[in-house]
Amino acid sequence: MTTASVDAVADQDRKGPGRPRSARADEAIIEAVLELLSAGQSADALSIEAVAATAGVGKATIYRRWPNKEALLIDAVTTMKGPIPEPAGVSVRDDLVTLLAGMRTKRMHRYGKVTACLLPELVKSEEMHKVYQAGVVEPRRDVMRGVLRRGVESGELRADLDVELTLLMLSGPAIVQNMLRWNPAVPDEGFAEHLVDAVLRGARA
Amino acid sequence: MTTASVDAVADQDRKGPGRPRSARADEAIIEAVLELLSAGQSADALSIEAVAATAGVGKATIYRRWPNKEALLIDAVTTMKGPIPEPAGVSVRDDLVTLLAGMRTKRMHRYGKVTACLLPELVKSEEMHKVYQAGVVEPRRDVMRGVLRRGVESGELRADLDVELTLLMLSGPAIVQNMLRWNPAVPDEGFAEHLVDAVLRGARA
Structure with a gap:
């Protein structure tokens, strides 16, 4: 992902004016990962785009919280395990x-x-x-x-x-x-x- | 895959003039599936294109022998199991x-x-x-x-x-x-x- 496209998504993401990065967004992102995986989407084929679309957030919201897919996957599984x-x-x-x-x-x-x-x-x-x-x-x-x-x-x-x-x-x-x-x-x-x-x-x- | 593209690949596949569908090609295809899977390519993301490229055959050679990816996967695993x-x-x-x-x-x-x-x-x-x-x-x-x-x-x-x-x-x-x-x-x-x-x-x- 280029810096330009990150910025573009970040701008898009800010459309909800001043919307803070909320715990609810985090939960929606984690839930999206688990939903995609449990439907048979393998982790290696899972894209941040698909997670963003399923969670209803911009990709930048995901990248602000998790540096890469691996970190997001580990967080999702850890959350699932309780x-x-x-x-x-x-x-x-x-x-x-x-x-x-x-x-x-x-x-x-x-x-x-x-x-x-x-x-x-x-x-x-x-x-x-x-x-x-x-x-x-x-x-x-x-x-x-x-x-x-x-x-x-x-x-x-x-x-x-x-x-x-x-x-x-x-x-x-x-x-x-x-x-x-x-x-x-x-x-x-x-x-x-x-x-x-x-x-x-x-x-x- | 459209009929037209199947035909195109079949034509390409016939370049080796009159080359019969050989047991060696079958083995190369099975081996390609196992090689890709064992390298961490998940089965759901595995494409017939990738198998054909790895095996060095045309896609039509694969489709002549196996009607779909599922049949090819089962054959590959059965072969592996012995x-x-x-x-x-x-x-x-x-x-x-x-x-x-x-x-x-x-x-x-x-x-x-x-x-x-x-x-x-x-x-x-x-x-x-x-x-x-x-x-x-x-x-x-x-x-x-x-x-x-x-x-x-x-x-x-x-x-x-x-x-x-x-x-x-x-x-x-x-x-x-x-x-x-x-x-x-x-x-x-x-x-x-x-x-x-x-x-x-x-x-x-």
């Missing part, structure tokens, strides 16, 4: 169910579709992959890691448990099922409970 | 390791990247999702299902094993790890063995 959950710390089983069930709310299918449409971008860009891992995946994985480690320390889980593999055994099935109902023979109802119970059957002390 | 494996039927553990390790050959990273770049297309098109499930996923899952069922019948696995959930516990971690090394703390070395052993620890009779 705050990092804090497990109650009662039992390993209940904490894991709470964390996994959070991935399967009524917005579950949207989450999964957005994630699926983000993947090509992560394949294409090592930098984007790093940012996504560090900003979105790892903070949430670390909460679950804490639950498993506490279980090992308390003796609820086996002392020789492979914690990292167990994390993958909890998140992998949930991710592929959320994205695309990978195995349609596995029901949504009670999924988190069934998965946690099956994993813990092999993980308990 | 023949449906036949487990030796010795022990549940060895059969599962063989099936899972087949997902992690030296071509593993390419497989994973291609799968990741195919996902937005599956999100966008219910039809494509059905064809992919029926043609690619389900035949391979059914081989693994057979191994688990034989294990239940032989008494090697618990009689009340949730076979469908167990299938997801084997494939889910392998898929997300192949696509993007979802948990970088889990090593590639011995992955299939470690995952199968962890799942079987909770599944054995």
Whole structure:
């Protein structure tokens, strides 16, 4: 995008006289990104033009807030994921169910579709992959890691448990099922409970 | 694409005088699809033009063999996956390791990247999702299902094993790890063995 065209869009954007950059515009932009991704628009093909058109704002409004598409995508996914959950710390089983069930709310299918449409971008860009891992995946994985480690320390889980593999055994099935109902023979109802119970059957002390 | 432009490309394609549609051209086209997808080109953004250019053939050569992009994508992925494996039927553990390790050959990273770049297309098109499930996923899952069922019948696995959930516990971690090394703390070395052993620890009779 040239400076000239940025200015042109910025002028257009100012048509609402003196309109401040509002939180509402930010929300509309984030919502537009999520709407486009969940409809099957892959992140690498997503254009700022399309986001601007869907959100009903000028491109300059987007560029004032986010320096590039990557930053906007990360913000959108982080917003979608919501705050990092804090497990109650009662039992390993209940904490894991709470964390996994959070991935399967009524917005579950949207989450999964957005994630699926983000993947090509992560394949294409090592930098984007790093940012996504560090900003979105790892903070949430670390909460679950804490639950498993506490279980090992308390003796609820086996002392020789492979914690990292167990994390993958909890998140992998949930991710592929959320994205695309990978195995349609596995029901949504009670999924988190069934998965946690099956994993813990092999993980308990 | 208009009939006129198809004809134009077909004419261009015939420049190599009398060149027959060869198996080599088919291979070059399939290889071009896989090359583009594994480089992070998402399937929904993939154009027949780009495939033709990468394969060094005319678009008409592609359209003579595949009626549309969806058919070409399915053929490419099926070719990449190779023949449906036949487990030796010795022990549940060895059969599962063989099936899972087949997902992690030296071509593993390419497989994973291609799968990741195919996902937005599956999100966008219910039809494509059905064809992919029926043609690619389900035949391979059914081989693994057979191994688990034989294990239940032989008494090697618990009689009340949730076979469908167990299938997801084997494939889910392998898929997300192949696509993007979802948990970088889990090593590639011995992955299939470690995952199968962890799942079987909770599944054995």
